[in-house]
Amino acid sequence: MENIPNSHGADVMALPEKSEVTLGIMALTDCAVLAVAKEKGFFARNGLEVSLSKEASWASIRDKVAVGELDGAQMLAGMPIVTTLGIAPLQVPMLTAFSLGLNGNAITIAEPLAEHMCRADPAAMASPISAAQALKKVIGDFDRKLVFAHVYPYSSHNYELRYWLAAAGIDPDEDVRLVVIPPAQMVSHLRDGTVDGYCVGEPWNGQAVRSGIGRTLFTSYDLWNNKPEKVFAVTQDWHERHPGTHQAMLVAMLQAAQWADRPDNRQELAEILCSRDYVDARLEVVISSLHGRLQALCRQPAGSLPDFNVFFRYAATFPWRSHAEWFVSQMYRWGQIGEAMNIRQIAERIYRPDLYRQAAAIAGVPCPQVDAKIEGSHESNWALDGIEMGRDLFFDGSVFDPDKVVAYIDRFEVNKLSVDMDALARANPASTAR
């Protein structure tokens, strides 16, 4: 593969090839790092004049980045992967050298469905697993398929919803109906009964709870502690033509992420984010989300979850190759990729820790010296290369070892595999150990 990264090892800042750039964002709290980099002057301090363009759909972000209308953008982590591979509607090689944060989603269901589940099983809300089992118990009580919504076919929301349903043996493609609805329309669909539940970021869970329409079951953190969420992506072509501009953006985003993560800046961050230019929501709603004040039925003990939005700590901005490999594993599990490919090569081509490290050296930020890590093995905070890392457990107790990715894909009972597993094993000779 021609794009295997090589490290230049230089801490000298390259000159930006262009200083005026336009970046795409979505009206979600995890545009925080980009919003802060602009509003608190981190882009400007690094010689960049940045306009942020609020986009209406992920499809629009992808198209505009692909044709150069946008220089780069906040993206679903799966998007640069599927766009590079051409399994999405458009094939354009993309890359990411920066993750925009950890956690932030939740699963909310309609109030009557929550009550029905609790009647069927008084212990339904003990954990995400018991909730899924209770759902399975009542799924036949309806004369139609229950409908669950997420935000995009290659979104982590889709994979979270599927992972959770499948954990109780519910086939997300057969036993329920999954649909895509724009986040801002979720609550009204739940009210009208056109959907029975959804997985979405804030403020759309809290809003349903506050208006008495739905109950949040648990957050994405409860499915996978400190799971990766959005990334900042550009096309490979754009990066090759503007390596200096890209690096200046990464440095600015590293500085912004540190600012955004400080607890005493969260109030000001909420004030920035709630404005019309960004999330366009009520201040108290954004504050609740940033402080992790969510009422979730399956969360024990109840109370706030300070790690609900992580923007910098736990190496949150590092583009882990293993995160890319996990997303690819889910694309295989759910039949979105049918061709046997070398998963590590895909991840190495699209996730670029080498570019991150160069920017981190300039910004004076310590960063991990490894590109991948095992997920699901730390039940408390731990240290890596002198950096404090967060918990990383999965709700079903499984472990994701990127060196055994084929075995990992093979282990799920509920799946929609469309790849020949033997061919996949042959394509990944180093990753088939069990």
Place this chain on the structure above:
Amino acid sequence: MSLRVMLIDQNRGRVAILEQALLDNGYEVVARSSVEEDLLQRISDVKPDVIIVDMESPDRDTLESMRTISRDQPRPIVMFAERSDRISIGEAVKAGVSAYVVDGMSPGRLNAIMEVAIARFREFQALRNELEETKSRLEDRKLIDKAKGILMKQRNMSEDEAFKVLRKMAMDRNIKLGEAARNVIIVAELLVGGS
């Protein structure tokens, strides 16, 4: 049989123009401009061959999910999937229009529709720019008249002299006449407020 084209665009003016143009070209048009109705249901009912969508519509993500949903649903595929030349994608994106082909209609037949759509979207944008320019010109004229009035009153100038002062101010600072007028008004208002 004529092709059924579904239009999804919240801008009623633009939808109307595009609908007429497509009708004139012999296409059957089904428009949808409201976000209230269930999009998936509507597509199932209407069974369009092509869906033309405003680039800024949040519905695009829903459309893109349909191709992965199920066998008995119509399967819209983004037009770019069938084509590799980037320039035409760029043209469409710049004009603000995107399109989905449903159930494998031939790309050749789409080209003609896209040409009409891109042209109408551009035309509409040009009209809107023109309108905004006219609006701001009118606004400027009002400001200039007001600023002239202030200068005439405060400095006891003739209308002609006041205009010359404004014009010099604009040229010296390399700003528009309307901007210079706005500055004069702001200063005057500050002085009134401060006294």
